[in-house]
Amino acid sequence: MYQIPRGTRDFTSSEMQKRLLVENKIRTTFKKFGYNEVQTPVFETLELFTAKSGEGIINEIYSFQDKGGRDLALRPELTAPVMRMYIDRLQMEPKPLKLFYFGNCYRYDRPQKGRYREFKQAGCELIGVDTPEGYAELISMGYKILENIGLKNIQLNIGNLNILSAMFKKLNLSEDKQKYLVPLIDKSMFEDVLVALKDFKINPNVAAEFIDILTTNDFKKISEYIKEDTTIKEEINNLNKVLDFLKNSFKIKNFNIKISIVRGLDYYKGIVFEIEAPTLGAEKQLCGGGAYELIPSFGGSQTPTSGFAIGFDRAIIALETEEYKFPVEKLDIFIIPVNEDMVNKSLEIAETLRKNLKVDIDLMRRGISKSLKYASAINAQKTIIIGLKELEEKSVTVRDMNTGKQEKILIEKLEGYLLK
RNA sequence: GCCUGAGUAGUGUAGCUUGGUAACAUAUGGGACUGUGGAUCCUUUGUGGCGGGUUCAAAUCCCGCCUCGGGCCCCA
Structure with missing residues (x-):
C-alpha cells in the first residue's frame, strides 16, 4: 500500500460526478457572460511567480529544477499564467477580452478542511475594461456563479484600496505606519488598530472615527469622510455607480461595503471584493478578486485588468455543508x-x-x-x-x-x- | 512552521479507563432457492496508520513519525 501524498485527494466516481456537475454549471455561467475558456500549463518558470508576488512565496510553492537546470514551479494560482499568456499571444485581440479558466493549483501549505496542497481554482480575467458597469458585471458574475451552483448562504463584501489609501493620507500616516496597520485591518483586529493609532499620536476621537469608517456599511458616511480629497472623487463616484448597478441592474441586495478588505498583495488597485460562506469556519472565503495591475510589470503595455478566482473545492464543501441534494447518476x-x-x-x-x-x-x-x-x-x-x-x-x-x-x-x- | 484533538475490515461503529481469543452492522465474491426471490438462508474475503519501547502478553500503556480534523502563520 502506498499512501497518497499529504494534502492531495483521489476522487471516486461519485465525487467526480458532483465535481463535474458543479464545474459545468460554473462554465455555463461564465459563457453566458461572454467569457471564453483558456488553459495554461501546470508548471511555469519560477520567475513568473516571484515577479508577481516576491521571493517570499518560494517557501509556499512547489518549485524544482528540471534536467536542464531550469527553475520551475507548479502554479500556485492562475492569474499570473493567464497574464503571461495574454502578453505572449493575446495583446492584439479586440477588447474587452473576457477569459475564464479551471485548473489545479499547488501550494505548500498546512492542509486543513477547505485547504489542500493540490486544489482546483476556477476564475476569470477581464482585460481592457475599467468602467463601473464592467466592475459591476464582474462582481455580479462571481456572485451569480455561486448562486447558480446552488449555494444559499453566501455573503458578498466590497472594498476599495484607493479609498483606504485616502483614509491613511487623511491621517497623515507614513508608509511604515500603513504597512504596520494593513495586516491588522485585514484581520479585522480593530482594537489593535486603535492601540497602534494611539501610539502614532493620533487624537483618540480621530482614531475612533477612522475605525468607524473602516467598519461601516454606510457608503455615504465613507464618501463624506474623505470628501475633501479631490484626487479620490472619481473613485468614489465610480464605486457609487458600481453599487448602484449591483443593486438595481443585477438585483443583488445582500452585499456589504467593507473598506477593511485588503487582499494579499500590492498589485491590487481600486475596487476589491470577496464572497464568503459563513458556514465554513476558518477557510470560508469562496471567491476573491478585484482590479489589479500586473501587465506592465510583466512587460506588456498598460491595460486595465480585473478578475477573480473561486476556490472550487471550498464551493463543493459549502454545498455539502448546506446539504445540497446532488442528483444521483442513473x-x-x-x-x-x-x-x-x-x-x-x-x-x-x-x-x-x-x-x-x-x-x-x-x-x-x-x-x-x-x-x-x-x-x-x-x-x-x-x-x-x-x-x-x-x-x-x-x-x-x-x-x-x-x-x-x-x-x-x-x-x-x-x-x-x-x-x- | 506553531498549539491542539483523533486514527480499529471498503463503509459505520464497539472494545481502550482496569493489558489477556478483535466484535457487531453493512458492503464485496461464491452458493442454495429449476426464470421474478431487488427477498431469505449458507458461506467467503477483509481490520488495529507506521515504527520502536515496556510486558509472559499491547487495539489498550509509553515514545517517535505519518495522515486527517480544530485553531494560528499564510492565504497570491
Missing part, C-alpha cells in the same frame, strides 16, 4: 440474460440500445435475483430480462425498477418503447 437500462445461451442476443440488443441510452449488461453470468440486486445497487431505471420464453415470441421482459411493474415487449418495438 443508468437507463440493465440487461439480464437468463442463461448463457441468451448472452449473444443480449449483447446485440445492448449494442442497438446504446445508440440512445446508457445501457449496461450482466457480464458475470449471475442469476436473475443477484442481477436485479446489482441493477438496483447501480441505480438502473429499467431492467430487460432476456430469456427463452420471451425470445420464442420475439419479445423481452422490461421491468421498471422504481415501480416493479413488468411488461413483455416485442424486440422490434423495444427501442421505441424505451425512448417514449
Whole structure:
C-alpha cells in the first residue's frame, strides 16, 4: 500500500460526478457572460511567480529544477499564467477580452478542511475594461456563479484600496505606519488598530472615527469622510455607480461595503471584493478578486485588468455543508440474460440500445435475483430480462425498477418503447 | 512552521479507563432457492496508520513519525 501524498485527494466516481456537475454549471455561467475558456500549463518558470508576488512565496510553492537546470514551479494560482499568456499571444485581440479558466493549483501549505496542497481554482480575467458597469458585471458574475451552483448562504463584501489609501493620507500616516496597520485591518483586529493609532499620536476621537469608517456599511458616511480629497472623487463616484448597478441592474441586495478588505498583495488597485460562506469556519472565503495591475510589470503595455478566482473545492464543501441534494447518476437500462445461451442476443440488443441510452449488461453470468440486486445497487431505471420464453415470441421482459411493474415487449418495438 | 484533538475490515461503529481469543452492522465474491426471490438462508474475503519501547502478553500503556480534523502563520 502506498499512501497518497499529504494534502492531495483521489476522487471516486461519485465525487467526480458532483465535481463535474458543479464545474459545468460554473462554465455555463461564465459563457453566458461572454467569457471564453483558456488553459495554461501546470508548471511555469519560477520567475513568473516571484515577479508577481516576491521571493517570499518560494517557501509556499512547489518549485524544482528540471534536467536542464531550469527553475520551475507548479502554479500556485492562475492569474499570473493567464497574464503571461495574454502578453505572449493575446495583446492584439479586440477588447474587452473576457477569459475564464479551471485548473489545479499547488501550494505548500498546512492542509486543513477547505485547504489542500493540490486544489482546483476556477476564475476569470477581464482585460481592457475599467468602467463601473464592467466592475459591476464582474462582481455580479462571481456572485451569480455561486448562486447558480446552488449555494444559499453566501455573503458578498466590497472594498476599495484607493479609498483606504485616502483614509491613511487623511491621517497623515507614513508608509511604515500603513504597512504596520494593513495586516491588522485585514484581520479585522480593530482594537489593535486603535492601540497602534494611539501610539502614532493620533487624537483618540480621530482614531475612533477612522475605525468607524473602516467598519461601516454606510457608503455615504465613507464618501463624506474623505470628501475633501479631490484626487479620490472619481473613485468614489465610480464605486457609487458600481453599487448602484449591483443593486438595481443585477438585483443583488445582500452585499456589504467593507473598506477593511485588503487582499494579499500590492498589485491590487481600486475596487476589491470577496464572497464568503459563513458556514465554513476558518477557510470560508469562496471567491476573491478585484482590479489589479500586473501587465506592465510583466512587460506588456498598460491595460486595465480585473478578475477573480473561486476556490472550487471550498464551493463543493459549502454545498455539502448546506446539504445540497446532488442528483444521483442513473443508468437507463440493465440487461439480464437468463442463461448463457441468451448472452449473444443480449449483447446485440445492448449494442442497438446504446445508440440512445446508457445501457449496461450482466457480464458475470449471475442469476436473475443477484442481477436485479446489482441493477438496483447501480441505480438502473429499467431492467430487460432476456430469456427463452420471451425470445420464442420475439419479445423481452422490461421491468421498471422504481415501480416493479413488468411488461413483455416485442424486440422490434423495444427501442421505441424505451425512448417514449 | 506553531498549539491542539483523533486514527480499529471498503463503509459505520464497539472494545481502550482496569493489558489477556478483535466484535457487531453493512458492503464485496461464491452458493442454495429449476426464470421474478431487488427477498431469505449458507458461506467467503477483509481490520488495529507506521515504527520502536515496556510486558509472559499491547487495539489498550509509553515514545517517535505519518495522515486527517480544530485553531494560528499564510492565504497570491
